[in-house]
Amino acid sequence: MTPVTIIGAGLGGLLLARVLHTHGIPATIHEADPTPTTRTQGGLLDIHPWNGQPALAAAGLIEEFQRLVLPGRETYRVLDHHGTVLLDLPDRGTGERPEVSRAELRQTLLQSLPDHTVHWGHKAAAARTLPDGRHEVRFTDGTTITTSLLIGADGAWSRIRPLLSPATPHYVGYTSIEYFLHDADHRHPATAQAVGTGSMFALAPGQGLLAHRERAGTLHAYVQLKVPQDWMADSDADTADTADLADPAGPEAITARVAAAFDGWAPQLTALITDADTPPVVRRLHALPADHRWTRVPGVTLIGDAAHLAAPNGEGANTAMQDAADLGQAIAEHPDDVEAALAQYEHAMFERAAAHAADEDTYELMLGDAAPHSWIAMMTGAEG
Ligand SMILES: Cc1cc2nc3c(=O)[nH]c(=O)nc-3n(C[C@H](O)[C@H](O)[C@H](O)COP(=O)(O)OP(=O)(O)OC[C@H]3O[C@@H](n4cnc5c(N)ncnc54)[C@H](O)[C@@H]3O)c2cc1C
Structure with missing residues (x-):
């Protein structure tokens, strides 16, 4: 062979x-x-x-x-930008989304x-x-x-x-920025409570704060922003070997800029950005x-x-x-x-x-003009 x-x-x-x-x-x-x-x-x-x-x-x-x-990580909640819980699906222990x-x-x-x-x-x-x-x-x-x-x-x-x-690959119009918060139940209890025991999606048109609870009380946050490709840096990711690029201004400048985009959001949510223990990892999202x-x-x-x-x-x-x-x-x-x-x-x-x-556009459902309700409709439809 x-x-x-x-x-x-x-x-x-x-x-x-x-x-x-x-x-x-x-x-x-x-x-x-x-x-x-x-x-x-x-x-x-x-x-x-x-x-x-x-x-x-x-x-x-x-x-x-x-x-x-x-x-227990299959719990799934959707919040608005005030931190109000709009959907809270329990982990039924069926193992459908392990x-x-x-x-x-x-x-x-x-x-x-x-x-x-x-x-x-x-x-x-x-x-x-x-x-x-x-x-x-x-x-x-x-x-x-x-x-x-x-x-x-x-x-x-x-x-x-x-x-x-x-x-x-071409840029799809969204950039994702990742952060981690360690020992969140003790160090960031309000944020840990907002995230819950599984996945949390706080959504509004054009922007979202997503988080997962990982092992040992670690929260992993994925900030989602509808922004031009050059929003973060001058680099041209289409010609780059990787879409994960650092801003020449440094991690503090990135975090300040990302946090400013969430001005007016509930503090227990923006803490996923401002209280992070790790520097931001910026990923411009691409597709073939x-x-x-x-x-x-x-x-x-x-x-x-x-x-x-x-x-x-x-x-x-x-x-x-x-x-x-x-x-x-x-x-x-x-x-x-x-x-x-x-x-x-x-x-x-x-x-x-x-x-x-032929599937519906995930990002349009999650962060389009009808967010967060379009996402909730998709989730509850999938549930029903
Ligand atoms: C923010 C984000 C969240 C995601 N969340 C999910 C999710 O929840 N569920 C899900 O199913 N998918 C998710 N995905 C998608 C998923 O990560 C990818 O589709 C998946 O990793 C593809 O696997 P792969 O093996 O094809 O490629 P990759 O995982 O990209 O692996 C490619 C490997 O090739 C290596 N490599 C690259 N270039 C070279 C080279 N020139 N020479 C030698 N080696 C090279 C890399 O180092 C890497 O090890 C997410 C993606 C992103 C960006």
């Missing part, structure tokens, strides 16, 4: 390597980060029964996943792989197809590898995508065209954000793992015909992406 070369050790790349490993197919992952813990891995992910959980089952890791689920830490899930996937599967500190700079049909990946340290089966799992700014498609697809190119494909980056809608990590499970199983089902495997995977993945493209 052809060894598989994967670029990117996010949830998609790792789960693909794991599914291949369970079928005895060797895989190597090249990851840009120098170590597994170089970057914080974001907050809680709600792993869905219709895509993320079956993918973890295909990887033989459903019991490990269940051990990571944080109990929340796990992304870092813990990634660590579980890493531990499920043979040693040395991931080559850390290997950042792909570019890829090209050689005259014999194999693919060459050049890394930023000047080294190269060649492979006859290459999978781009390298996220939004994929260096493998140009082998298949000229598409590049909703109908992004490509014509089959032998020996190469994409999974996850590299294939269908969308503004956060609670599905991205789930669909990245679903892609990975489908592709891994397709490769295992067609050991002597890689092209049949890739065609089968892409057909199903493009159908799914087209179905998601």
Whole structure:
């Protein structure tokens, strides 16, 4: 069986390597980060029964996943900017929206792989197809590898995508700024109470304060603002390697500016910004065209954000793992015909992406002119 070369050790790349490993197919992952813990891995992910959980089952890791689920975190409340609770859904203990830490899930996937599967500190700079049909990946340290089966799992700014498609992500009109507050029940009780035991969405047209309760009383806040792309800095994120950029003026200037945008909001909510224990992490949100697809190119494909980056809608990590499970199983089902495997995977993945493209715009529901009522209607409709 052809060894598989994967670029990117996010949830998609790792789960693909794991599914291949369970079928005895060797895989190597090249990851840009120098170590597994170089970057914080974001907050809680709600792993869905219709895509993320079956993918973890295909990887033989459903019991490990269940051990990571944080109990009681499925409570969900929507507030207005005064802090008035408009919707308060309890955790019914049904496990429909189980929340796990992304870092813990990634660590579980890493531990499920043979040693040395991931080559850390290997950042792909570019890829090209050689005259014999194999693919060459050049890394930023000047080294190269060649492979006859290459999978781009390298996220939004994929260096493998140009082998298949000229598409590049565009700014969706919203910027997200993340903060953490530690030991919040003791140090920030009013804010901890406003967030509750699970997820809290305080929404108004064009802006929102979202927060999750993580382990040990830590609150993880995602500030959402409808702003121009250059609102925070002069940098042009469309041409950048990453959309996560620091403001040259420094973290205090960013926080002052973000807090000013929430002037008049309840203090227990704005404390998510002003009382944060960590510097802001600014993410300009980008998406690929909703109908992004490509014509089959032998020996190469994409999974996850590299294939269908969308503004956060609670599905991205789930669909990245679903892609990975489908592709891994397709490769295992067609050991002597890689092209049949890739065609089968892409057909199903493009159908799914087209179905998601027809979904309502999450950000319009959450932060459009009818917020917060549009979001409550969506949540209660989903409940009913
Ligand atoms: C603010 C925010 C909140 C979100 N919340 C949720 C949520 O609640 N639920 C959900 O399901 N999804 C959520 N998402 C979406 C989710 O994070 C992504 O869709 C998901 O991580 C995609 O997985 P992936 O494996 O395709 O890519 P990634 O997770 O981006 O992993 C890509 C990997 O490739 C590496 N890499 C990048 N470039 C290179 C290179 N050139 N060479 C080598 N390696 C490279 C990266 O370091 C990374 O390890 C959220 C996204 C954001 C921005």
